[in-house]
Amino acid sequence: MKRLLKILAPxxxxxxAVAAAAHHSAVQFDFTKQxxxxxxxxxxxxxxxxxxxxxxxxxxxxxxxxxxxGHSTNNMYRNGYxxxxxxxxxxxxxxxxxxxxxxxxGYVVSAxxxxxxxxxxxxxxxxxxxxxQAIAEGQSRTLKASALVx
Amino acid sequence: xxxxxxxxxxxxxIAAACAVVAAVAVQAATxxxxxxxxxxxxxxxxxxxxxxAPAALPLKPEAKARIDAYAxxxxxxGETPGGxxxxxGMPGSMLGSGGYPMEIVQRPDQITIxxxxxxxxxxxxxGARNAAQADRVPGRNGYxxxxxxxxxxxxxxxxxxxxxxxxxxHSDEAKIVERYHLEPKPDEQGRRVLVADMVMTDPKFxxxxxxxxxxxxxxxxxxxxPYECAEENWTKRLEELAKKxxxxxx
Numbered sequence: 282m283k284r285l286l287k288i289l290a291p292x293x294x295x296x297x298a299v300a301a302a303a304h305h306s307a308v309q310f311d312f313t314k315q316x317x318x319x320x321x322x323x324x325x326x327x328x329x330x331x332x333x334x335x336x337x338x339x340x341x342x343x344x345x346x347x348x349x350x351g352h353s354t355n356n357m358y359r360n361g362y363x364x365x366x367x368x369x370x371x372x373x374x375x376x377x378x379x380x381x382x383x384x385x386x387g388y389v390v391s392a393x394x395x396x397x398x399x400x401x402x403x404x405x406x407x408x409x410x411x412x413x414q415a416i417a418e419g420q421s422r423t424l425k426a427s428a429l430v431x
Numbered sequence: 432x433x434x435x436x437x438x439x440x441x442x443x444x445i446a447a448a449c450a451v452v453a454a455v456a457v458q459a460a461t462x463x464x465x466x467x468x469x470x471x472x473x474x475x476x477x478x479x480x481x482x483x484a485p486a487a488l489p490l491k492p493e494a495k496a497r498i499d500a501y502a503x504x505x506x507x508x509g510e511t512p513g514g515x516x517x518x519x520g521m522p523g524s525m526l527g528s529g530g531y532p533m534e535i536v537q538r539p540d541q542i543t544i545x546x547x548x549x550x551x552x553x554x555x556x557x558g559a560r561n562a563a564q565a566d567r568v569p570g571r572n573g574y575x576x577x578x579x580x581x582x583x584x585x586x587x588x589x590x591x592x593x594x595x596x597x598x599x600x601h602s603d604e605a606k607i608v609e610r611y612h613l614e615p616k617p618d619e620q621g622r623r624v625l626v627a628d629m630v631m632t633d634p635k636f637x638x639x640x641x642x643x644x645x646x647x648x649x650x651x652x653x654x655x656x657p658y659e660c661a662e663e664n665w666t667k668r669l670e671e672l673a674k675k676x677x678x679x680x681x
Contacts, residue, residue, distance in 0.1 A: 329660040354659070
């Protein structure tokens with residue numbers, strides 16, 4: 282059963298994503314993290330104020346659907362999305378800021394399509410948080426540079 | 432030097448001085464042109480007011496109570512005006528409009544400002560273009576009248592409607608004064624920077640003026656994107672009607 286996520290937003294200072302602040306609060310999402318989730322698209326609408334996406338995923342809970350929210354059409358276009366990139370039935374990977382309460386869902390920051398196309402931005406906050414964690418753990422990792430788009 | 436050559440020299444000097452004075456006068460009389468598309472200046476992703484909103488706006492107790500009641504009402508479902516395709520309204524629109532860009536179209540008698548988010552549009556009228564007070568229709572963005580003070584654009588806005596559903600809540604008695612000027616030097620990316628200083632006074636809501644600033648950077652050859660928002664709700668309504676009628680949705 283689909284569960285609609287209705288989000289109320291305070292100011293959102295994520296790279297290009299600040300436009301979302303005009304509509305919803307990002308307080309429910311942890312934008313210091315990015316979690317990749319792969320699944321089959323069962324619902325997708327590139328609309329304002331927020332994109333709608335539902336993925337059929339298969340994890341330790343078995344097959345089930347997860348509902349995501351994402352940026353406005355305008356911000357998606359500014360970050361490389363074009364009409365036709367995502368269709369129902371596609372297997373895609375989305376990078377999401379997870380819900381702080383740990384429940385299924387999240388805010389789509391970027392997506393990699395079935396054809397290998399990419400749109401969105403990699404959050405510098407997530408990268409900075411990951412770097413700090415790596416330093417604290419004494420690990421050395423090479424992190425890809427973010428590609429912030431206006 | 433002969434008398435004629437002296438006179439010629441003096442005459443040329445006077446003419447040159449007059450030309451300089453005239454040029455200065457023309458420059459002062461011609462305001463800067465703000466026409467173009469503008470986006471958030473400063474650090475990437477810094478939407479909204481450049482200066483953070485004050486920790487506590489100088490709200491009167493009764494105004495705070497109304498704002499708190501509104502927040503309690505919508506917080507459980509997370510609904511916002513933007514989620515229902517409503518624009519922010521002044522002064523939220525001029526303080527950043529959610530981080531989306533804006534476009535200014537400047538004429539001597541009118542400046543039109545279009546904010547990409549929700550396509551919010553403001554008209555700033557000058558001189559004889561202004562409507563009589565009785566003819567000004569109240570709205571979220573109110574009625575704006577402009578004038579130039581040297582190179583500074585001064586915009587005064589009134590006739591706003593009562594709003595508790597934006598960060599910069601206000602009553603219908605709010606008066607908003609904006610002052611726009613260009614920074615003398617471009618930013619590190621070579622872009623012109625437009626500074627908007629805002630002062631809002633509202634005897635019903637605030638005990639003191641509310642002050643904020645927004646900086647915009649010009650986007651060369653910029654274009655606003657269309658912001659369609661109500662399509663989804665209309666589509667759903669058609670589907671409801673069709674289902675009720677037992678016919679396919681159009």
